[in-house]
Amino acid sequence: MTRIDEIAPGIYRVSTHVPGIGPTGMSFNQFLIDAEQPLLFHTGHRSMFDAVVEQVGRVVPVERLRWITFGHLESDECGSMNQFLAAAPHAEVAHGALGCMLSVNEMADRPPRALADGEVLDLGGKRVRRLETPHVPHGWDAGVLYEETTNTLLCGDLFTHLGDGPPVTEDDLVAPAEQVEDAMHATCLTPETGPTVRRLAELEPGTLAVMHGSSFVGDAGSALRRLADGYDTRLAAAR
Ligand SMILES: [Fe+2]
Numbered sequence: 001m002t003r004i005d006e007i008a009p010g011i012y013r014v015s016t017h018v019p020g021i022g023p024t025g026m027s028f029n030q031f032l033i034d035a036e037q038p039l040l041f042h043t044g045h046r047s048m049f050d051a052v053v054e055q056v057g058r059v060v061p062v063e064r065l066r067w068i069t070f071g072h073l074e075s076d077e078c079g080s081m082n083q084f085l086a087a088a089p090h091a092e093v094a095h096g097a098l099g100c101m102l103s104v105n106e107m108a109d110r111p112p113r114a115l116a117d118g119e120v121l122d123l124g125g126k127r128v129r130r131l132e133t134p135h136v137p138h139g140w141d142a143g144v145l146y147e148e149t150t151n152t153l154l155c156g157d158l159f160t161h162l163g164d165g166p167p168v169t170e171d172d173l174v175a176p177a178e179q180v181e182d183a184m185h186a187t188c189l190t191p192e193t194g195p196t197v198r199r200l201a202e203l204e205p206g207t208l209a210v211m212h213g214s215s216f217v218g219d220a221g222s223a224l225r226r227l228a229d230g231y232d233t234r235l236a237a238a239r
């Protein structure tokens with residue numbers, strides 16, 4: 001069951017709820033930015049391609065997709081990267097320069113565009129900035145996207161929470177995310193984890209586009225700082 005909802009002006013969440021992960025299931029969300037150069041942030045699993053592309057096509061003909069992007073190498077992030085490249089002849093994968101060197105140059109069916117830390121892609125009506133976050137939440141090549149015109153942080157696995165909630169919530173996500181962290185231990189805890197998340201908080205986003213769970217509208221800077229504090233506490237407890 002895959003659906004599409006607009007979570008910020010021109011930013012659409014393609015959501016597939018997968019029951020059987022934990023007590024209430026988990027959603028796998030991809031984000032489509034509708035602009036002159038449409039962009040997809042994470043593709044979803046290879047096995048989800050047909051469902052995701054069908055929903056994308058309700059907003060943008062898939063062959064118009066210009067950019068295929070994701071946070072880090074993992075099957076839910078970029079499992080159908082090459083299927084999208086085949087379906088969208090003008091599309092390029094855009095990923096951090098390190099990740100291109102480590103993996104994407106070899107794995108993508110067409111050469112990727114390597115983005116520097118902080119580099120902006122002007123999509124025509126929307127502007128996305130790639131921010132490198134090595135090992136946050138996991139993966140050496142990890143990074144996030146920040147969409148400047150809507151003040152939206154596409155934060156990938158940060159704030160992962162379970163259930164089949166609404167597309168957008170104003171409810172606090174820190175506690176549900178900490179419950180998932182306690183159960184799944186998905187985050188790479190290092191001395192840089194908290195500071196990296198605090199740097200994202202300085203953007204003071206108004207919307208968080210969350211890969212697993214509801215997107216959040218509200219004081220996301222505060223939420224990111226409290227998430228960072230939680231990581232610091234976990235790291236200190238492990239010493
Ligand atoms: Fe991940």
Ligand SMILES: [Fe+2]
Nearest residue numbers: 076156157211
């Ligand atoms: Fe994920």
